[in-house]
Amino acid sequence: VHELDLPTPALVIDAARFEANLATMADAHPGPRLRPHVKAHKCTALAREQAHRGHRGFTCATPLEVVGMARAGLGVDLLLANETVDPDRLRAMAEAPDAIVTVAVDSDATVEAAAAAGIRHVLIDVDIGLPRCGCRVDDAGRLADLARAKGMDVRGVMGYEGHLMMVLDRVEQRAKVAACVDKLMVAHAAVGGPVISGGGTGTYDLHDRLTEVQAGSYALMDTHYAKLGLPFGQALSILGTVISSSADWAVADVGLKSLGMDHGNPSMEGYAVRFCSDEHVTFTRLDDGAALPKVGDRVRVWPAHVDPTMALHERAHLVRDGDVIETWAIDLRGW
Ligand SMILES: Cc1ncc(COP(=O)(O)O)c(C=O)c1O
Numbered sequence: 506v507h508e509l510d511l512p513t514p515a516l517v518i519d520a521a522r523f524e525a526n527l528a529t530m531a532d533a534h535p536g537p538r539l540r541p542h543v544k545a546h547k548c549t550a551l552a553r554e555q556a557h558r559g560h561r562g563f564t565c566a567t568p569l570e571v572v573g574m575a576r577a578g579l580g581v582d583l584l585l586a587n588e589t590v591d592p593d594r595l596r597a598m599a600e601a602p603d604a605i606v607t608v609a610v611d612s613d614a615t616v617e618a619a620a621a622a623g624i625r626h627v628l629i630d631v632d633i634g635l636p637r638c639g640c641r642v643d644d645a646g647r648l649a650d651l652a653r654a655k656g657m658d659v660r661g662v663m664g665y666e667g668h669l670m671m672v673l674d675r676v677e678q679r680a681k682v683a684a685c686v687d688k689l690m691v692a693h694a695a696v697g698g699p700v701i702s703g704g705g706t707g708t709y710d711l712h713d714r715l716t717e718v719q720a721g722s723y724a725l726m727d728t729h730y731a732k733l734g735l736p737f738g739q740a741l742s743i744l745g746t747v748i749s750s751s752a753d754w755a756v757a758d759v760g761l762k763s764l765g766m767d768h769g770n771p772s773m774e775g776y777a778v779r780f781c782s783d784e785h786v787t788f789t790r791l792d793d794g795a796a797l798p799k800v801g802d803r804v805r806v807w808p809a810h811v812d813p814t815m816a817l818h819e820r821a822h823l824v825r826d827g828d829v830i831e832t833w834a835i836d837l838r839g840w
Contacts, residue, residue, distance in 0.1 A: 506829045508822065509803050513746045514763040516818040518833075520825040522740035523554075523724060529736050530723050531558040533710060540564045540584060540702060542721025543837060546815050549577035550833035551724065564702075564719045568594035572601050573837045580604025584628065584702065586663055586719060588615045588638050594840075595622030607660055611640040616648060620655035627652050628700060631692040633664035633685040642688050646695030661700030664689040665719065670707030673733065682711045690714060707733055727811040729768040741814065741821075743771075743806045745786065747798045753789060755797040759806045760784040765813025772807040 536559040544566035562582035609630040632639030672678035704718040725741040745757035808814040
């Protein structure tokens with residue numbers, strides 16, 4: 506099947522760019538130095554490609570991602586880099602088949618819930634500046650002691666400097682990231698264990714003190730991350746069909762129900778996107794751009810945020826030179 510014959514909106518992955526992205530990252534962080542984040546794609550088939558490049562441990566954001574990865578035979582070393590107190594989901598992770606599961610904890614309540622559900626391994630999640638999850642640096646040792654007292658193996662620490670991913674000045678970014686990792690190292694000195702985990706696509710090359718980097722977006726990329734000029738190409742786009750047009754604008758069937766919009770409008774080469782509504786993107790000509798397409802023509806839309814875009818689709822088509830060579834289920838959606 507040619508990509509232009511797919512029913513639209515169709516999520517497509519450019520195989521050449523995707524493979525180049527995986528190769529570039531595997532060069533920078535070979536094998537266990539990268540723990541790819543599956544939240545970026547929610548797709549076990551894609552994760553299998555990352556495992557084939559040597560990364561056998563994965564980062565997850567939801568219990569369902571952990572359990573789904575285990576069921577797919579990708580459970581060598583799964584980290585839930587997120588907090589939960591849900592006893593059923595914790596137990597499902599503890600009992601996930603053929604899997605080693607480690608869960609992030611940042612409070613007495615999360616330690617106690619993990620222990621009660623039979624979770625065997627934890628990481629102490631440390632607040633290193635992003636006001637989201639993570640304990641205070643000076644509380645990390647106490648939480649580690651509590652977890653050990655409850656019989657769990659404390660593998661080390663994690664901290665995610667998500668607030669620094671988009672710092673455009675690299676000198677400034679490097680200094681700010683170093684200050685965050687300083688905090689994580691202080692926590693690690695109190696916690697112990699072999700693992701120091703953190704980082705993302707925007708800071709992937711600024712980490713020599715972490716034992717592993719949790720990048721996810723690098724595999725597919727989006728227009729937001731493209732602004733950083735990283736050596737990863739945009740592999741993910743959505744094909745749409747023009748369903749209406751006027752003298753001044755045209756409309757394709759790629760709306761906010763097929764696009765993660767929290768980083769703003771998508772982009773279209775040669776056109777200016779005016780706005781998206783549920784099932785529509787309205788776009789206009791650029792002054793020096795091409796004429797507007799006709800009803801029935803196919804157009805390509807580049808999403809601004811990869812993670813929520815993937816989560817809106819049931820499948821993604823891997824495309825080489827226009828031909829669909831594989832179709833992957835996005836099978837880790839939900840919680
Ligand atoms: C805990 C955690 N680690 C790592 C990442 C890295 O993701 P990305 O590669 O998209 O920067 C994220 C993304 O939000 C995250 O939440």
